[in-house]
Amino acid sequence: xxxxxxxxxxxxxxxxxxxxxxxxxxxxxxxxxxxxxxxxxxxxxxxxxxxxxxxxxxxxxxxxxxxxxxxxxxxxxxxxxxxxxxxxxxxxxxxxxxxxxxxxxxxxxxxxxxxxxxxxxxxxxxxxxxxxxxxxxxxxxxxxxxxxxxxxxxxxxxxxxxxxxxxxxxxxxxxxxxxxxxxxxxxxxxxxxxxxxxxxxxxxxxxxxxxxxxxxxxxxxxxxxxxxxxxxxxxxxxxxxxxxxxxxxxxxxxxxxxxxxxxxxxxxxxxxxxxxxxxxxxxxxxxxxxxxxxxxxxxxxxxxxxxxxxxxxxxxxxxxxxxx
Numbered sequence: 425x426x427x428x429x430x431x432x433x434x435x436x437x438x439x440x441x442x443x444x445x446x447x448x449x450x451x452x453x454x455x456x457x458x459x460x461x462x463x464x465x466x467x468x469x470x471x472x473x474x475x476x477x478x479x480x481x482x483x484x485x486x487x488x489x490x491x492x493x494x495x496x497x498x499x500x501x502x503x504x505x506x507x508x509x510x511x512x513x514x515x516x517x518x519x520x521x522x523x524x525x526x527x528x529x530x531x532x533x534x535x536x537x538x539x540x541x542x543x544x545x546x547x548x549x550x551x552x553x554x555x556x557x558x559x560x561x562x563x564x565x566x567x568x569x570x571x572x573x574x575x576x577x578x579x580x581x582x583x584x585x586x587x588x589x590x591x592x593x594x595x596x597x598x599x600x601x602x603x604x605x606x607x608x609x610x611x612x613x614x615x616x617x618x619x620x621x622x623x624x625x626x627x628x629x630x631x632x633x634x635x636x637x638x639x640x641x642x643x644x645x646x647x648x649x650x651x652x653x654x655x656x657x658x659x660x661x662x663x664x665x666x667x668x669x670x671x672x673x674x675x676x677x678x679x680x681x682x683x684x685x686x687x688x689x690x691x692x693x694x695x696x697x698x699x700x701x702x703x704x705x706x707x708x709x710x711x712x713x714x715x716x717x718x719x720x721x722x723x724x725x726x727x728x729x730x731x732x733x734x735x736x737x738x739x740x741x742x743x744x745x746x747x748x
Contacts, residue, residue: 430598430604435467436577437580441580441581441584447498449477449478449500452479456477457469462540465504484511485517488518492522492535495532495589503537506540509550511539518537518589526564526588527563527564532587532588533589534585535589538591538592539593541555541633553721554593556593556661559662560694565662568590568591569661572657574611579615582614582615590615595634602637616660618659619657620654620657621655626676627652627745628675629643629653629654629679630656635683635733638734677707679707680741681696681713683715685715687713708748716732
């Protein structure tokens, strides 16, 4: 079986789920004839028609609101936001309506909100954001952020089949850079389960999305120095896999958390709190973070490289932990 890219894996999941379930449909800006800003939905409208692949006005709150109504009526909408940065325009609908629908009125909301996220692509502050921390605080929303092609496919299939709203973040830097052969059959990855991306014994890196690859690069470099690094790919941020987090802490006793989002109020703080509550007695060093700097992401390549986590930053932090 041939390898396919991260982007193609997402497209493949959409084709398979729309084939499997006639209630699955897609809506978003330019997703039909044009095939989406990044061509994720290319070919979908030609196969499934305009009633199941719907071009919408440029209004994120309208896209999400229309999807919520359809979901209440038994449909399985998949919303594409052209850039995930503009999910902020639908924040009210997601947090005040969609996330609370089951609690308020016993209304299931089986819908997916997906879109390109992240930096490392010189996209500037309006096209490079990682909004996960803004939604981590909202009960009722699930949230995934895959780093591999097979996980992108498997998690999207799981998200479409879920009975609640799932925010599905796709890292645009990985779209055409990551390739993988897909597992045979109906490949579904359960939401809420992390994976061990690399086994190690000295220091654990807990990460997700594009920084998984930065962390693996750092681990390979540190292996030459005799430092064995375990890399945990969270995959799912809500719910988060506490068992996997605790297991790696008990194994290595030293933890570095790496994410591309900004530092203050980021996911790393929540992971740190959970480790303190569940596994503090196994720590032999303080928990460290490598994150983006607390500024809007610059367009300038050298400035973007400075702001975002780089392999050298991770190597430096792991050396500090190993020597503690």
